[in-house]
Amino acid sequence: MPELPEVEALRVFLADHLVGKEIARVLPLAISVLKTYDPPLTALEGTRVTSVARHGKFLDIEAGGLHLCTHLARAGWLRWKDSFPAAPPRPGKGPLALRLVTTDGDGFDLTEMGTKKSLSVHLVNDPVDVPRIATLGPDPLADAFDRDAFAALLAGARRQIKGALRDQSLIAGIGNAYSDEILHVAKMSPFKRTADLTEDDVTRLYTALRTTLREAVDRSRGVEAGRLKAEKKTGMRVHGRTGEACPVCGDTILEVSFSDSALQYCPTCQTGGKPLADRRLSKFLK
Numbered sequence: 486m487p488e489l490p491e492v493e494a495l496r497v498f499l500a501d502h503l504v505g506k507e508i509a510r511v512l513p514l515a516i517s518v519l520k521t522y523d524p525p526l527t528a529l530e531g532t533r534v535t536s537v538a539r540h541g542k543f544l545d546i547e548a549g550g551l552h553l554c555t556h557l558a559r560a561g562w563l564r565w566k567d568s569f570p571a572a573p574p575r576p577g578k579g580p581l582a583l584r585l586v587t588t589d590g591d592g593f594d595l596t597e598m599g600t601k602k603s604l605s606v607h608l609v610n611d612p613v614d615v616p617r618i619a620t621l622g623p624d625p626l627a628d629a630f631d632r633d634a635f636a637a638l639l640a641g642a643r644r645q646i647k648g649a650l651r652d653q654s655l656i657a658g659i660g661n662a663y664s665d666e667i668l669h670v671a672k673m674s675p676f677k678r679t680a681d682l683t684e685d686d687v688t689r690l691y692t693a694l695r696t697t698l699r700e701a702v703d704r705s706r707g708v709e710a711g712r713l714k715a716e717k718k719t720g721m722r723v724h725g726r727t728g729e730a731c732p733v734c735g736d737t738i739l740e741v742s743f744s745d746s747a748l749q750y751c752p753t754c755q756t757g758g759k760p761l762a763d764r765r766l767s768k769f770l771k
Contacts, residue, residue: 489658541657
């Protein structure tokens with residue numbers, strides 16, 4: 486799933502390639518992708534793109550006073566193209582979900598692999614008209630998101646730290662992958678309770694969060710849209726690397742599986758050398 490660093494890189498890419506251009510057409514090609522109907526997508530035709538913003542994991546393309554807001558979900562992606570075939574694509578064929586074409590002939594496709602379709606597109610007058618944007622927590626890279634603001638959020642969470650980091654209503658933009666990476670840098674168990682965090686723990690976790698996300702954004706800067714997924718994977722220290730050696734201590738990276746996801750961690754770095762128990766079988770390691 487694209488998370489804050491990849492979506493930020495896409496925002497920068499689109500700001501460079503799309504702002505100032507006139508939209509010729511926007512074609513929804515998967516019945517599930519469009520979540521709004523008023524205003525219609527045809528309202529974008531003939532408008533000029535004025536800005537591209539990010540709200541957590543949402544992209545926000547502003548044109549003609551309207552906002553085309555996209556969440557790529559788990560298996561979605563944006564693919565920039567310098568040109569398109571003259572004939573429009575047939576709806577319902579393959580992973581293609583939506584196509585935006587400018588009067589210059591370039592633009593992008595939104596695609597989604599797999600059978601579970603979660604990619605969403607909203608055309609609204611204001612981004613907060615999208616319910617999931619309206620309920621987002623603060624952006625963790627914003628200047629106002631300092632250590633004290635982070636501590637205040639965690640104080641009200643009272644849950645396991647892995648879940649707190651992934652809660653979009655608490656902090657916007659962090660998902661499964663970067664929460665694993667942040668916790669590894671912080672040398673903290675994903676199942677540690679927020680109520681048990683000391684002042685030093687909060688400081689260490691805040692520093693790990695900002696450092697990890699900033700480094701990921703820096704790595705992604707200037708990378709073309711089609712290569713961002715591969716760039717994300719190469720930058721991972723523990724996430725998606727079950728069975729490999731930890732790059733810090735050399736211990737074997739372990740995994741805990743859930744019904745629809747999995748987390749990865751280093752026992753030596755994060756849990757005092759003890760493997761985490763599967764929650765379906767026994768208690769969490771604190």
